[in-house]
Amino acid sequence: xxxxxxxGPRGTFTEQAARxxxxxxxxxxxxxxxxxxxxxxxxxxxxACVPVENSVEGPVNATLDGLATGMPLVAVAEALLPVxxxxxxxxxxxxxxxxxxxxxxxxALAQVRQWLADxxxxxxxxxxxxxxxxxxAVQRGECDAAVTAPVAAEHYPLRILATGVADVxxxxxxxLLVRPxxxxxxxxxxDRTSVLAxxxxxxxxxxxxxxxxxxxxxxxxxxxxxxxxxxxGEYRFFLDFEGHLAEQRVGDAVAALYRRCSSVRFLGSxxxxxxxxxxxxxxxxxxxxxxxxxxxxxxxxxxxx
Amino acid sequence: xxxxxxxGPRGTFTEQAARxxxxxxxxxxxxxxxxxxxxxxxxxxxxACVPVENSVEGPVNATLDGLATGMPLVAVAEALLPVxxxxxxxxxxxxxxxxxxxxxxxxALAQVRQWLADxxxxxxxxxxxxxxxxxxAVQRGECDAAVTAPVAAEHYPLRILATGVADVxxxxxxxLLVRPxxxxxxxxxxDRTSVLAxxxxxxxxxxxxxxxxxxxxxxxxxxxxxxxxxxxGEYRFFLDFEGHLAEQRVGDAVAALYRRCSSVRFLGSxxxxxxxxxxxxxxxxxxxxxxxxxxxxxxxxxxxx
Numbered sequence: 001x002x003x004x005x006x007x008g009p010r011g012t013f014t015e016q017a018a019r020x021x022x023x024x025x026x027x028x029x030x031x032x033x034x035x036x037x038x039x040x041x042x043x044x045x046x047x048a049c050v051p052v053e054n055s056v057e058g059p060v061n062a063t064l065d066g067l068a069t070g071m072p073l074v075a076v077a078e079a080l081l082p083v084x085x086x087x088x089x090x091x092x093x094x095x096x097x098x099x100x101x102x103x104x105x106x107x108a109l110a111q112v113r114q115w116l117a118d119x120x121x122x123x124x125x126x127x128x129x130x131x132x133x134x135x136x137a138v139q140r141g142e143c144d145a146a147v148t149a150p151v152a153a154e155h156y157p158l159r160i161l162a163t164g165v166a167d168v169x170x171x172x173x174x175x176l177l178v179r180p181x182x183x184x185x186x187x188x189x190x191d192r193t194s195v196l197a198x199x200x201x202x203x204x205x206x207x208x209x210x211x212x213x214x215x216x217x218x219x220x221x222x223x224x225x226x227x228x229x230x231x232x233g234e235y236r237f238f239l240d241f242e243g244h245l246a247e248q249r250v251g252d253a254v255a256a257l258y259r260r261c262s263s264v265r266f267l268g269s270x271x272x273x274x275x276x277x278x279x280x281x282x283x284x285x286x287x288x289x290x291x292x293x294x295x296x297x298x299x300x301x302x303x304x305x
Numbered sequence: 306x307x308x309x310x311x312x313g314p315r316g317t318f319t320e321q322a323a324r325x326x327x328x329x330x331x332x333x334x335x336x337x338x339x340x341x342x343x344x345x346x347x348x349x350x351x352x353a354c355v356p357v358e359n360s361v362e363g364p365v366n367a368t369l370d371g372l373a374t375g376m377p378l379v380a381v382a383e384a385l386l387p388v389x390x391x392x393x394x395x396x397x398x399x400x401x402x403x404x405x406x407x408x409x410x411x412x413a414l415a416q417v418r419q420w421l422a423d424x425x426x427x428x429x430x431x432x433x434x435x436x437x438x439x440x441x442a443v444q445r446g447e448c449d450a451a452v453t454a455p456v457a458a459e460h461y462p463l464r465i466l467a468t469g470v471a472d473v474x475x476x477x478x479x480x481l482l483v484r485p486x487x488x489x490x491x492x493x494x495x496d497r498t499s500v501l502a503x504x505x506x507x508x509x510x511x512x513x514x515x516x517x518x519x520x521x522x523x524x525x526x527x528x529x530x531x532x533x534x535x536x537x538g539e540y541r542f543f544l545d546f547e548g549h550l551a552e553q554r555v556g557d558a559v560a561a562l563y564r565r566c567s568s569v570r571f572l573g574s575x576x577x578x579x580x581x582x583x584x585x586x587x588x589x590x591x592x593x594x595x596x597x598x599x600x601x602x603x604x605x606x607x608x609x610x
Contacts, residue, residue, distance in 0.1 A: 061362070106415075125432045202584075203523060203525070203584060210512035213512065218508060220508070225530075279507075281508060
């Protein structure tokens with residue numbers, strides 16, 4: 001039976017995402033994002049499910065760093081989850097005023113900062129490795145409350161103090177299912193392609209890369225410029241854009257990035273979880289490209305002019 | 306006497322940065338980045354000193370969000386500090402093995418993750434509002450150790466367990482000194498200009514903005530694309546680039562951004578802390594612009610052709 005390693009432990013948002021992406025695979029928790037990716041690279045798992053960006057907090061650095069180096073991995077699917085937290089407490093706590101410490105992953109704490117200030121103003125926040133690790137800490141009596149994914153309530157015998165907690169109600173986290181390179185998912189007309197492009201730091205370098213996409217009518221959906229090797233001014237660019245590598249405009253654009261960059265890593269083409277259809281600019285559809293290529297080939301062959 | 310509000314409490318890296326940027330101003334700590342900016346907007350401080358980016362962890366969201374909305378504030382100076390931490394403990398702790406809890410700001414904890422795993426593998430990490438708040442927590446006996454700025458050892462009666470601690474030894478944090486709009490600092494030939502530009506989400510929008518800079522030979526030093534209003538795909542762009550708004554190529558480029566964007570906010574032109582001289586492309590110096598403008602004016606006046 002094939003397996004999906006996910007950023008665990010059990011009871012995290014990533015487990016919820018992995019459940020939604022699994023067909024018949026076994027789900028195996030990994031301690032860290034790096035460990036989930038390493039399991040795929042070592043062949044002990046067939047795929048990994050990891051968070052990649054949050055609409056409020058931004059990119060998940062551990063995932064981007066993990067995909068940027070080591071054996072290449074390619075995203076074949078994504079999931080989008082609303083970030084609504086549950087607040088779980090020990091069963092012996094009956095009053096919010098008894099809650100002295102609230103544990104969670106720092107990203108989760110950041111996303112309920114205002115709710116905590118309003119509801120539990122005297123509680124100290126404690127950084128945990130994950131939302132589920134926070135639930136474990138509460139179970140062990142090390143903390144009084146945990147900010148967790150809703151699914152955590154199924155795994156831990158804790159009292160639910162509140163559900164649907166979020167400072168920004170439309171916050172969402174996007175998760176990727178990544179595998180070693182292999183056959184790409186079929187294009188659906190509502191796809192996302194991701195690449196990591198590294199260029200020398202000189203005026204216009206990024207403008208040229210984005211113009212390669214723009215001139216082909218390809219809509220950028222995310223750009224993350226991260227400092228390379230701890231140096232300001234030297235960046236690598238994580239680009240997400242609409243379309244599928246099997247489509248000619250996207251294949252041509254990615255080939256142009258490859259020509260222009262010191263290195264390019266393909267991070268995947270897969271259907272968008274929100275099913276938003278690709279924008280295709282006039283004269284940039286597959287038929288436009290194939291008609292144009294056929295005409296040039298005919299001219300080259302001396303058949304027309 | 307004029308005052309600088311800084312993201313405190315006393316003993317943080319931001320205090321170190323504020324000291325380096327102050328001439329004869331009084332330094333007043335503020336509880337949060339938002340409070341430091343609010344003090345300037347309310348007129349109770351003349352300027353604020355806040356962190357803006359870290360070479361490992363990336364942008365400081367609270368600062369970017371704080372500068373993006375509310376009364377405009379403009380950066381007039383910057384400071385660059387190496388991120389080397391000190392580990393402070395209660396004086397009664399004599400063995401590292403006695404350290405059960407280590408507190409600090411989540412960014413600081415992230416930057417010594419490996420050191421903690423190697424040196425204090427059994428210690429639990431605790432999120433604090435700042436590195437100095439962690440020192441206060443140790444002083445109060447709430448935690449055993451704190452990851453702090455070196456300056457914290459001057460303010461708190463704690464034992465120094467280690468200094469110069471950092472997973473990435475060349476990590477640096479950049480800080481801004483911001484004020485209400487007023488006369489800009491003089492150009493120095495080694496300046497940085499920052500703007501916030503918001504555009505509709507359509508193919509090519511960002512490529513056009515960056516091309517306005519690139520065609521004028523202006524080198525981008527940072528680009529941060531942040532989701533607007535919690536929505537994926539709708540972004541505002543924080544752009545940092547070389548040069549000073551008083552220089553014609555920069556003034557022209559910023560005017561072009563203003564024409565093309567739904568909104569542009571000027572965030573400042575000031576000397577770079579690292580004194581790296583501006584790259585000026587051929588035909589893009591101030592003299593090139595003024596010679597060209599003089600020629601066009603002469604042609605318009607019928608004096609030459």
